[in-house]
Amino acid sequence: MTRPPGGFAPREPPTLAGTSPKTLAERILSRQSGRDVRAGDLVIVPVSRVMVHDSVADAVMAGMRDLGRDRVWDPSKVGVFIDHAAPAPTPVVADSHRAVREWVRTQGIATFYDAGEGVCHQIMVEEGYCEPGTVIVGTDSHSNTYGAVGAFGAGMGGTDIAVAVALGRTWLRVPESLKVTFAGRLREGITWKDAIMRVVREIGTDGARYACVEFHGAGALPQGDRITLAGMTTEMGAKAGLVVGTPEAPDWLFPDAGASYAREVTIDLQTLEPQIAVPPRVDQVVDVSAAVGQPVDIVFLGSCTNGRLVDMRQAASVLRGRRIDPRVRLEVVPASRRQLELAMADGTLAALSAAGAVIGSSGCGPCLGRTGGVLAGEEICLSTANRNYRGRMGSPDASIYLASPYVAAVAALTGVIDDPRAYLEASDAELDALVERRRAERPDRGAASSRSGDRSAELALAAAPLRFAYQAEVDD
Amino acid sequence: MSRAWVFGDDLDTDQMVPGRYAPFMVGQDRFHTYAFCDARPGFAKEVRPGDILVGGENLGCGSSREYAVLALKRLGVGGIVAKSFARIFFRNCINLGIPVLESADAVDLVKDGDEVSLDATAGVLGAPGGDIRLRPLPPFAKEILDAGGVIAFLREHGDFPRVGL
Incomplete structure (x- = not known):
C-alpha cells in the first residue's frame, strides 16, 4: 500500500486482521x-x-x-x-x-x-x-x-x-x-x-x-x-x-x-495570533496583543525549539539591517553546526551580527542557565526556547517570556514585546518610525534593572490556563 | 514520626535542584545541598531522614534530571505523596527506591510541618487528622521499589519484572 499524496490520511483496514484500530x-x-x-x-x-x-x-x-x-x-x-x-x-x-x-x-x-x-x-x-x-x-x-x-x-x-x-x-x-x-x-x-x-x-x-x-x-x-x-x-x-x-x-x-x-x-x-508564554509557566499563554509594550532586557534566539536557519532568517527579516535597541542584548545560538553553517552561507548570521547579536557556539546555550548569557536577578528575557520556569536561565529573580523568532526580533529591535506583523509589513520609513515610537514608549528599566515594568503577574491572570483534567494511569 | 513538607501544583525539577547546581556543575558531593534552594530556602539543612514531601498535581514536571531525585534520596526523603506525578520523575523515584504514591486528598489534609508517618506497603499516610489512604502502586513498579530500585532488581533478577505484562 502506498501513502496517500499530500501527507496524512487515515488508513482504512488495520494491518492485523481482528485487531482494534490503533493510534x-x-x-x-x-x-x-x-x-x-x-x-x-x-x-x-x-x-x-x-x-x-x-x-x-x-x-x-x-x-x-x-x-x-x-x-x-x-x-x-x-x-x-x-x-x-x-x-x-x-x-x-x-x-x-x-x-x-x-x-x-x-x-x-x-x-x-x-x-x-x-x-x-x-x-x-x-x-x-x-x-x-x-x-x-x-x-x-x-x-x-x-x-x-x-x-x-x-x-x-x-x-x-x-x-x-x-x-x-x-x-x-x-x-x-x-x-x-x-x-x-x-x-x-x-x-x-x-x-x-x-x-x-x-x-x-x-x-x-x-x-x-x-x-x-x-x-x-x-x-x-x-x-x-x-x-x-x-x-x-x-x-x-x-x-x-x-x-x-x-x-x-x-x-x-x-x-x-x-x-x-x-x-x-x-485565526491564530502570535502567542506569548508569561513567566513562570509554559501554559500561561496570551495573544501578543495582551503583552504589547512589555519591556525586555535580553533576547535569546536559539535552542532545539527555535535555533534553526528558518528561525534566524525570520529574525533577520524583522531587523532588516537595523541595529537592536542599545538597552537590549540579543544572543543567537544556532541549534547545530549544520544550522550555523547554513546561516553563515546565506548571510543570515552576518546580518544578525551586524544588528548587534552575540553569536554563541552551537548547543543548548543559555536555555537552561548554565552557560552563555545567564540571566541576572530581575532581568526580563524574551526567549524562543521551551521553558520559562523560575530560575531556568539563571537567577530565580529573572522573568522569562517565550515567543516566536519574529517576536524575539521585534523585542530586540524595540526593547518591548510587540506584534511582529506590523514590522514585517511596514515600508522602510514606517519601520523606522514604528521602532522609534516603541523605543520611546519603553519604560525605563535603569542600569540596574528593577522589577518595575514586569507585567507577568497581571498577564498571568489574563492567561488563566485552561486546565484539562486528563485522568491517566499512574506509572509511566 | 517524620515531618511533612507540603508543596503546590506543578513543582518542577528546576525547583528541586536548579540546573546551575547540577552535580556536574558543582560536584557529586555538593549538589544535594542546593535542594529547593530557591523554592524553599533552608530545606536541605532542615530536612530529616524519613521526612515526607506532599504535593499537588504534576509533581516533578520539567527536566528529566535524575539528580533532583538523587538529591532527595541523599537527604533521606522517605517518600512522596501527591495528587499526580510527572512521568519521568515517577520513574526516577521508583528506580532510585523512593516511594511515590498518589492521593487526591493528602495535599489538602496535611499542613506543612505536620508530623506524619508513611506506610508505603500498606498505602497509608498517617496524619494528625487521621489516616489517608493512598492509591496502590502498579505491581510492576512495586516490585522494583520493593527491591530498593531498578539497579538492585536487575542485579538480583537479571531482567525486568514479569508482572503486569
Whole structure:
C-alpha cells in the first residue's frame, strides 16, 4: 500500500486482521514489542538508539557500574553529545566533559558530538539517527523531539538510560493519545512556535501526562517545524509526541481511522495570533496583543525549539539591517553546526551580527542557565526556547517570556514585546518610525534593572490556563 | 514520626535542584545541598531522614534530571505523596527506591510541618487528622521499589519484572 499524496490520511483496514484500530503510539509499540497492545498495556521493547548528553552522563556511567556492566549493549546505537554546558564554563564541568570523552573512547562509541556541534535533539533528527517507527530513549526530557520523524522518543532519567544502554531494552506503559489537528494555513508573521504554544495553552502543562500527543495536519511541514512541535509536547507532560504522515515514515506507520483518543483538539491556524508564554509557566499563554509594550532586557534566539536557519532568517527579516535597541542584548545560538553553517552561507548570521547579536557556539546555550548569557536577578528575557520556569536561565529573580523568532526580533529591535506583523509589513520609513515610537514608549528599566515594568503577574491572570483534567494511569 | 513538607501544583525539577547546581556543575558531593534552594530556602539543612514531601498535581514536571531525585534520596526523603506525578520523575523515584504514591486528598489534609508517618506497603499516610489512604502502586513498579530500585532488581533478577505484562 502506498501513502496517500499530500501527507496524512487515515488508513482504512488495520494491518492485523481482528485487531482494534490503533493510534500511532499503539502501532509502534505493538510492532516493537511483537504483541498486539493498546493503551494501558505494559511492554518491554527494544530501543533502536539511546541518546546520552553531558548533563547526566555521569549518572549513566554510575548506573552501568552499579549494574555490574562494563560495556554498552551496542556501541553503534548509542549517541553521546556534549551540549548542555558547552564549551565547558567551569573547571568542574571541564572535568566531567573529559570523563564523558574517556567513556566514549573506551566504549567505542562512534556517534559522538563534542562541544560546539549542537543540541543533541537537533543532531539526532537532522543527521538521521532517528529511525521512524522505532523506540528511542534519551537522558533528556525533550527526547520527544524524535517524533518529528515518527520515532517514539521518550525522555528518561540517568538510571533508566543506564539500563537501556546495558540491555538495549526499556519498559513502557503504552500511552493513551491526544489527537491535535491543525486546520487551515498560518498567516504571515505567525509561526509553528505560535501554533504549538496555542496547543500548550489549550492542553496545559500536565494535560498530556503519560500520554502521546499525535499531530495531524503537520506531516508535510519542513523537518525543523516538526521538531518545534514534537519537542514541545514535553511541556504538556507527554511521554511522546508523534507527527503523522511525515516523508520519513515507512508505509506501515499510520494511525488507523477509528483509533481511540483521550482527547481531540483542533487548532485553527487561520485565526491564530502570535502567542506569548508569561513567566513562570509554559501554559500561561496570551495573544501578543495582551503583552504589547512589555519591556525586555535580553533576547535569546536559539535552542532545539527555535535555533534553526528558518528561525534566524525570520529574525533577520524583522531587523532588516537595523541595529537592536542599545538597552537590549540579543544572543543567537544556532541549534547545530549544520544550522550555523547554513546561516553563515546565506548571510543570515552576518546580518544578525551586524544588528548587534552575540553569536554563541552551537548547543543548548543559555536555555537552561548554565552557560552563555545567564540571566541576572530581575532581568526580563524574551526567549524562543521551551521553558520559562523560575530560575531556568539563571537567577530565580529573572522573568522569562517565550515567543516566536519574529517576536524575539521585534523585542530586540524595540526593547518591548510587540506584534511582529506590523514590522514585517511596514515600508522602510514606517519601520523606522514604528521602532522609534516603541523605543520611546519603553519604560525605563535603569542600569540596574528593577522589577518595575514586569507585567507577568497581571498577564498571568489574563492567561488563566485552561486546565484539562486528563485522568491517566499512574506509572509511566 | 517524620515531618511533612507540603508543596503546590506543578513543582518542577528546576525547583528541586536548579540546573546551575547540577552535580556536574558543582560536584557529586555538593549538589544535594542546593535542594529547593530557591523554592524553599533552608530545606536541605532542615530536612530529616524519613521526612515526607506532599504535593499537588504534576509533581516533578520539567527536566528529566535524575539528580533532583538523587538529591532527595541523599537527604533521606522517605517518600512522596501527591495528587499526580510527572512521568519521568515517577520513574526516577521508583528506580532510585523512593516511594511515590498518589492521593487526591493528602495535599489538602496535611499542613506543612505536620508530623506524619508513611506506610508505603500498606498505602497509608498517617496524619494528625487521621489516616489517608493512598492509591496502590502498579505491581510492576512495586516490585522494583520493593527491591530498593531498578539497579538492585536487575542485579538480583537479571531482567525486568514479569508482572503486569
